[in-house]
Amino acid sequence: MTQAMDTLEEFAGQKYKYGFVSDIESEFAPKGLSEEVIRFISAKKNEPEWMLDWRLAAYQRWQTMHEPAWAKLNYPNVDFGDLYYYAAPKGKEGPKSLDEVDPELLETYKKLGIPLSEQEILAGVEPKNRVAVDAVFDSVSVVTTFKETLEEAGVIFCPISEAIARHPDLVRKYLGTVVPTSDNFYATLNSAVFSDGSFVYIPEGVRCPMELSTYFRINASNTGQFERTLIIAEKNSYVSYLEGCTAPQRDENQLHAAVVELVAMEGAEIKYSTVQNWYPGDENGKGGIYNFVTKRGDCRGDNSKISWTQVETGSAVTWKYPSCILRGDNSQGEFYSIAITNNYQQADTGTKMIHLGKNTKSRIISKGISAGHSQNTYRGLVRMHSKADGARNFTQCDSLLMGDKCGAHTVPYIESRNRSAMVEHEATTSKISEDQLFYCLSRGIDPEEAIALIVNGFCKDVLQQLPMEFAVEAQKLVGISLEGSVG
Amino acid sequence: MGEIISIDHLLRAATALQTDTAPWAGTLREQGREKFAALGIPNRWQESWKYSDLSQALAGVPAGTAVSRTLPCLDGAYVAFFENGVLDISRSALPDDYLVPLTDVLADSGSPFAGTIGRINGTEQKNHPILGLNTARMEQGFVLRVPKGETLSPPLHVRVNWTMDGAESLDGRHIRLLVELEEGAEATILETHGGTPGFATVVTELRLAQSAKLTHIRIDQLGGDARQSAVTLGELAGTAQYKGFYLSEGAYFCRHEALFELNGEDANVEIDGAFLVTGNSHCDNTTIITHAAPHTTSRQAFRGVLSGASKSAYQGCVKVRPDAQKTSAYQMSRALLLSKDARIATKPELEIFADDVKCSHGATAGELDGEALFFLRARGIPEEEARAMLVEAFLQEALDTIERPDLREVASGAVRDWLAVHATEVIHAG
Numbered sequence: 001m002t003q004a005m006d007t008l009e010e011f012a013g014q015k016y017k018y019g020f021v022s023d024i025e026s027e028f029a030p031k032g033l034s035e036e037v038i039r040f041i042s043a044k045k046n047e048p049e050w051m052l053d054w055r056l057a058a059y060q061r062w063q064t065m066h067e068p069a070w071a072k073l074n075y076p077n078v079d080f081g082d083l084y085y086y087a088a089p090k091g092k093e094g095p096k097s098l099d100e101v102d103p104e105l106l107e108t109y110k111k112l113g114i115p116l117s118e119q120e121i122l123a124g125v126e127p128k129n130r131v132a133v134d135a136v137f138d139s140v141s142v143v144t145t146f147k148e149t150l151e152e153a154g155v156i157f158c159p160i161s162e163a164i165a166r167h168p169d170l171v172r173k174y175l176g177t178v179v180p181t182s183d184n185f186y187a188t189l190n191s192a193v194f195s196d197g198s199f200v201y202i203p204e205g206v207r208c209p210m211e212l213s214t215y216f217r218i219n220a221s222n223t224g225q226f227e228r229t230l231i232i233a234e235k236n237s238y239v240s241y242l243e244g245c246t247a248p249q250r251d252e253n254q255l256h257a258a259v260v261e262l263v264a265m266e267g268a269e270i271k272y273s274t275v276q277n278w279y280p281g282d283e284n285g286k287g288g289i290y291n292f293v294t295k296r297g298d299c300r301g302d303n304s305k306i307s308w309t310q311v312e313t314g315s316a317v318t319w320k321y322p323s324c325i326l327r328g329d330n331s332q333g334e335f336y337s338i339a340i341t342n343n344y345q346q347a348d349t350g351t352k353m354i355h356l357g358k359n360t361k362s363r364i365i366s367k368g369i370s371a372g373h374s375q376n377t378y379r380g381l382v383r384m385h386s387k388a389d390g391a392r393n394f395t396q397c398d399s400l401l402m403g404d405k406c407g408a409h410t411v412p413y414i415e416s417r418n419r420s421a422m423v424e425h426e427a428t429t430s431k432i433s434e435d436q437l438f439y440c441l442s443r444g445i446d447p448e449e450a451i452a453l454i455v456n457g458f459c460k461d462v463l464q465q466l467p468m469e470f471a472v473e474a475q476k477l478v479g480i481s482l483e484g485s486v487g
Numbered sequence: 488m489g490e491i492i493s494i495d496h497l498l499r500a501a502t503a504l505q506t507d508t509a510p511w512a513g514t515l516r517e518q519g520r521e522k523f524a525a526l527g528i529p530n531r532w533q534e535s536w537k538y539s540d541l542s543q544a545l546a547g548v549p550a551g552t553a554v555s556r557t558l559p560c561l562d563g564a565y566v567a568f569f570e571n572g573v574l575d576i577s578r579s580a581l582p583d584d585y586l587v588p589l590t591d592v593l594a595d596s597g598s599p600f601a602g603t604i605g606r607i608n609g610t611e612q613k614n615h616p617i618l619g620l621n622t623a624r625m626e627q628g629f630v631l632r633v634p635k636g637e638t639l640s641p642p643l644h645v646r647v648n649w650t651m652d653g654a655e656s657l658d659g660r661h662i663r664l665l666v667e668l669e670e671g672a673e674a675t676i677l678e679t680h681g682g683t684p685g686f687a688t689v690v691t692e693l694r695l696a697q698s699a700k701l702t703h704i705r706i707d708q709l710g711g712d713a714r715q716s717a718v719t720l721g722e723l724a725g726t727a728q729y730k731g732f733y734l735s736e737g738a739y740f741c742r743h744e745a746l747f748e749l750n751g752e753d754a755n756v757e758i759d760g761a762f763l764v765t766g767n768s769h770c771d772n773t774t775i776i777t778h779a780a781p782h783t784t785s786r787q788a789f790r791g792v793l794s795g796a797s798k799s800a801y802q803g804c805v806k807v808r809p810d811a812q813k814t815s816a817y818q819m820s821r822a823l824l825l826s827k828d829a830r831i832a833t834k835p836e837l838e839i840f841a842d843d844v845k846c847s848h849g850a851t852a853g854e855l856d857g858e859a860l861f862f863l864r865a866r867g868i869p870e871e872e873a874r875a876m877l878v879e880a881f882l883q884e885a886l887d888t889i890e891r892p893d894l895r896e897v898a899s900g901a902v903r904d905w906l907a908v909h910a911t912e913v914i915h916a917g
Contacts, residue, residue: 070534072838384852386827401842404809414833414850419824422853429839429846 029086033193035059041086041195045161048168058181058191065185068319071348072377072409075317078255078290083224085193146210153209155239156201160228163199170201174232178261178298178325186257186292186319190226194259197227202237202268211467213242216258224255231261233268235301240271242470253281253316257292266301266328271309273466275474278314280481285344285373288316295322296352299331299360307334308351309465311474313481316345321379323352326360326391333362336462338474340481341374341406350380350397350412355388355421366397367459370406371482377409384421391421399429400458402451402482452479492545492686494527497659498623509596515605519622526616538800538832539771541716544740545686549653549712550767556708556904558681559897564644571651572660572687573627582631582639589628589663600630604665607692608720611746611775617716621661621690628663633672635696642675642702642894647689649682653712657685664691668699668727675702677894680717683710683738689717695727697751703731704894705743706901711766713738718746725751725780732889733760734898736905737770737797744773749783749811759888760789763905764797764829765912773802778811778844785815790885791822792878793829794912803848804836811841818848823855823881825913871914878913879906 029040038059042052067077150157156167164171181191198214216227233239256278262270272295281288291314297306308322324333335351353362362382370376378397399408410427432454440450456463456475463471463478498520508516529535530542567586568578574588592598605612605622612618633639647662668674680689695701709715715738721729735741747756756776764770776785789801805816822831835848855877863873882902889895906913 399837399839401839401844404812404842406842407838407840409839410835410837410848412833412835412850414835414852415830416822416824416832416852417828417830419827419829419854423851425833425835425848425850427835427837427848429837429844431842431844 027087028084031084032081033059033083033085037085038192041193044086045164045195047161047164050172051164054176054181055192058188061182062185062188062192065188067185071319071379072375073317073319073346073348075253075290075346078253080189083255085224085226086195149209154203154206155208156199157212158199160197160199160230161195163230167199167201170232171199171230174261174263175230176261178263178296179259179294184294187259187294190228190257190259190294193224194226194228197229197258199229200231200239200241202233202239204234204236206234206237208237208239211240211242213244215244224257227258229258229260231270231272232263233265233270235265236267238269240467241273242467243272243274244277253288253290255290255292256315258294260293260295260322262297262306264297264299264301264304264306264331267303268301269305269307270297271307272297272322273309273470275311275470275477276314276318277477280314280345281316281343283343283372285316288345289314290317291315291320293320295320296325297323297333298325299328299333299357301331302328302357303330304328305332305334307336307465309336309462310338311462311466311477312337312339312347312349313477315347318345318347318349320349321351323354324362325354325356326362327356329357330359331357332360335362335364335366336465337366338369338459338462338478339366339376339378340369340478341371341376342481343372343374345372345374347375348377348379350378352381353383353393355382355384355391355393357388359390360388361391362393364393364395364397365461367462368397368399368408369402369455369458369482370399370408371402373405375407375409377411378427379411381413382415382423382425384416384418384423386417388418389420391418393421393423395425397427398458399427400455401429401431451482455482492528492657494524497528497620498523499658508593509598509601511596511598511601512593516623516625519605519619519624522619523616523623526614526619529616535773535802538798538802539740539742539769541740541742544714544769545657547739549739556681556908558646558648558708559679559706559901561642561644561677561893561897564641564677565639567629567643567645569627569645569647569662571649572656572662572684574629582643585633585639586629586631589630590626592630593626600665600667603667603694604630604663604692607665607694607722608746608748608777610748610777611720615718617688617718618690620659621663621688621718624659624661625663625690626661628665630665630667631674632667633669633674635669636671638672639674642677645676645678647678647680649684649687649713653683653685655685656687660684660687662687662689664689666691666701667694668696668701670696671698672696673700675891675894677704677706677897679706679708680715681708683713684715686714689715691717691719693719693721693729695721695723695729697724698726699724700728701730702891702894703729704889704898705731705733706898707735707738707741707743708901709736709738709741711738711768714740715742716740717743719744721745721747721756723747723749723751723754723756726753727751728754729756730890731756731758732898733758733772734901735760735762735770735772737762737764737768737799739767740769742771742773744775746775747785748777748779749785750779752780752782754780754783756785758787759885760787761882761885761902762789762791762799763882763902763909764791764793764799765795765909766797767795768797769799770797771800771802773800775804775806776816777806777808778814778816779808781811782813783811786817788819788885788888789821790881791820791831792825792882792913793822793831794825794909796826796828798830800832800834802834802836804838805846805848807839807841807844807846809840812843814841814844814846816844816846820850822852823878824852825854825878874914875906875910
């Protein structure tokens with residue numbers, strides 16, 4: 001094992017391969033947060049009056065709110081006055097095609113392995129496997145691919161700033177209806193200052209012809225990223241949406257406070273997958289992203305379904321509870337999660353399943369893995385309301401501990417107000433089975449590989465839920481995230 | 488509407504305590520006062536009191552649903568009889584060699600218990616409002632010490648009964664018990680609570696030395712209007728064993744916390760519990776089991792039968808400290824909801840800082856198993872009878888964990904009694 005450790009230490013510096021900084025000139029809003037900054041952001045985006053009012057109302061609300069302290073997280077207070085709330089790559093306004101995009105930027109995305117260039121995709125992949133990408137760089141959406149193909153199907157997939165300009169009625173109708181501006185400290189902050197994100201609208205009866213994907217990248221230093229994603233799936237439609245995140249390796253902590261709202265109407269299905277690989281800080285816990293995210297899906301119509309899958313490997317601090325409000329009768333919510341923490345990372349993550357409608361079903365599978373000095377908490381709520389006749393929930397949360405300096409915690413809240421609702425919850429915490437490890441080692445598999453193998457097996461239930469393209473990446477990520485944790 | 492109960496109100500009587508107190512006891516009370524004054528009356532905004540808002544319960548007016556019940560009795564046992572919060576020696580049969588009334592202990596400036604009272608499981612006592620209040624106003628109670636290698640025989644029955652009008656005791660009545668089992672000592676204690684206190688707190692501190700064994704049965708059969716917040720604190724040395732069984736029928740406000748710390752290798756805590764709640768009653772079972780030494784084990788299993796518009800909560804927390812390797816902890820909570828308005832909140836929490844552990848928990852909530860019901864009905868058993876059978880069977884599994892036949896009979900009797908009184912709620916799906 002020491003041998004493996006030595007090799008690992010050699011490569012320690014390269015562990016976070018997305019830690020580079022792109023040298024792109026950026027335009028910033030003045031540092032700090034004030035009404036002026038919000039007006040600046042709104043003006044930059046040429047937003048209508050109602051949008052600005054909406055932001056200002058949220059800002060006023062935010063000033064009366066306090067940072068939540070209930071999570072098992074320990075980090076120095078964030079100085080919200082010392083951040084840039086808007087940073088945009090300088091360049092021509094709104095690139096019309098890829099040719100107009102800063103080549104340095106394209107290079108960045110290439111390094112990240114995002115096939116932004118349409119030609120590249122067209123050359124390499126069959127049309128039905130294509131992925132449409134919206135890339136968000138610091139505060140703005142840089143480029144969205146495959147717009148035309150999607151438009152033919154009636155699907156709208158564009159930066160939210162563009163949606164506000166081009167589809168104001170749709171945005172106005174749904175924005176803030178799932179996560180209201182008053183929801184929580186970070187969501188309210190986001191409502192005031194969000195600068196970009198993706199907007200997806202799937203019309204009635206349409207099955208989105210390709211996977212939609214957004215890549216988020218925080219590049220500029222001292223910048224907070226506040227993106228807002230809104231996905232609306234009309235009656236009997238289907239969409240699968242992927243989200244990936246990375247950030248440069250910096251010594252100071254960066255803030256990411258996103259809001260994601262999903263609306264599924266009758267018979268619609270939304271599948272939302274995240275591979276979160278923000279910079280987690282170095283092995284001494286220096287730097288890394290503070291990730292405070294509010295994600296919520298509303299199964300508004302009967303027979304609708306929302307499924308969250310997340311692989312959380314990055315961030316110094318994660319505070320994230322993707323939730324489902326199961327309003328429609330027979331609606332379904334799913335939450336599949338892998339949260340891996342190593343070194344000094346802290347994650348407090350889980351889900352909420354609020355059963356309101358009859359015969360609603362939810363399923364929660366959470367796998368937490370802690371290594372190094374990290375702390376990993378599953379926090380979840382399952383609530384059966386009095387009208388949720390015949391509702392069902394099954395929850396399984398397993399934690400794996402690697403090393404005696406880390407912690408794994410489980411805090412599930414289970415509230416039932418309906419006797420015909422059935423709630424089942426089980427949780428286990430243990431370390432990697434020595435038998436399994438021995439079995440692998442005795443067959444000549446080296447320790448790192450053996451651990452990755454066992455951990456991947458532990459996570460299988462969740463990895464299987466990811467779309468093909470992501471599953472492979474996620475599996476590798478699981479291995480990389482745990483490097484150096486053996487011993 | 489009664490008078491508004493404030494922190495001051497609850498503490499005021501502390502100055503009017505009757506007995507002489509030794510300086511150490513005075514200091515202890517003062518610390519309790521300060522603690523309670525700082526923490527205040529717990530309300531639902533405090534995480535641990537989310538499902539039990541004492542502040543609201545003290546301000547509320549109970550509906551007046553007093554049910555007179557025959558309270559259990561354990562034949563041939565020692566008895567410590569508390570009437571309206573006061574130890575009534577004339578009606579007690581105390582084990583004089585082992586037991587000293589609290590009033591005597593508090594008055595004794597050289598008491599050997601001076602360093603023990605208020606110190607058991609100090610971590611959990613630190614920010615506990617009820618501990619603060621109880622310490623500030625403790626006067627009635629006892630200290631029981633079983634010396635090395637001895638066994639308390641017969642068992643001790645602690646009978647706490649309230650006959651006074653609830654409104655009279657709304658300013659709070661407080662009982663404090665301390666049980667010390669020295670190395671290898673053994674004891675069996677039955678604690679029963681009946682009647683309708685306006686507001687009572689009962690704090691039981693348990694210290695189990697090396698290899699000591701305690702069997703502890705707690706039965707809360709309070710009147711529907713009662714308000715009681717009870718805390719059992721325990722500290723276990725190596726190979727010590729605590730076996731608890733908690734039966735609760737809830738009340739207007741009824742909370743019991745079991746806060747244990749396992750300090751020595753191979754210490755073991757086992758708690759089984761059942762709660763039977765109906766009407767508008769509230770029942771909260773909260774446990775925190777801290778594994779502070781390697782090779783310690785704990786097991787908890789709670790079962791709830793809930794009907795009417797009752798509100799129950801089970802919050803069970805297992806903490807494993809960094810050096811407590813090879814810990815094994817198990818936690819199970821099952822709730823049976825019999826009516827459309829009953830509610831249950833379950834929070835089985837794990838907080839683990841050691842890697843070589845086996846910890847698991849499970850929780851379920853739901854109604855009677857339709858298939859089991861069908862099975863019985865297909866065999867000609869009327870629905871009502873079948874429902875009653877299934878509820879009894881569900882509880883029987885908990886009762887079966889009580890080893891001593893006489894104690895099992897006391898607990899089973901209490902369950903049977905409850906089922907008979909509340910037959911309608913149980914057999915008719917309301």
